[in-house]
Amino acid sequence: MSFVTISALSRRRTLLASTAVLAGALVAGCAGFSPKTPEEEVRARAEARWDSLVKRDFDKAYSYAQPGFRAVVTPEAYKQRFGSAGSWKGAQIHEATCEAARCTVRVRLTTAINIPRFSQTIPEVVGYHSEVWVRDGGQWWFFEKL
16 A cells, blocks of 8 residues: 555656646746837838848838738839839838837938939938838738828
């Protein structure tokens, strides 16, 4: 009888120890996880969108436009919005300020001038641009104007 009691006690201790180790691992894993703020989420998406625009990957940039815009404007029509007089050389997200379902992002843009005579005297222009991002369906989207 004492053998059965010791065996059952041993299994119980093993189960309790395993449960404690598992609970500790879950707590440690959750401690490293912190949900992103809306500003962090929008900054990351704005950065990815601008990286696409700098690379002239308009299909990728189009994927960041709000669903309502994409329902009306085709990817081909979207590409036609971009001319060739200038090309973006770099973009840095300076700040994002958010309200409930809207964020304003301030971007520092470096643009190369592609017009003959101007490009000799003004090879690059640096300026700031503000853009709007909206929350729709749990995701942040760049607000494209029609």
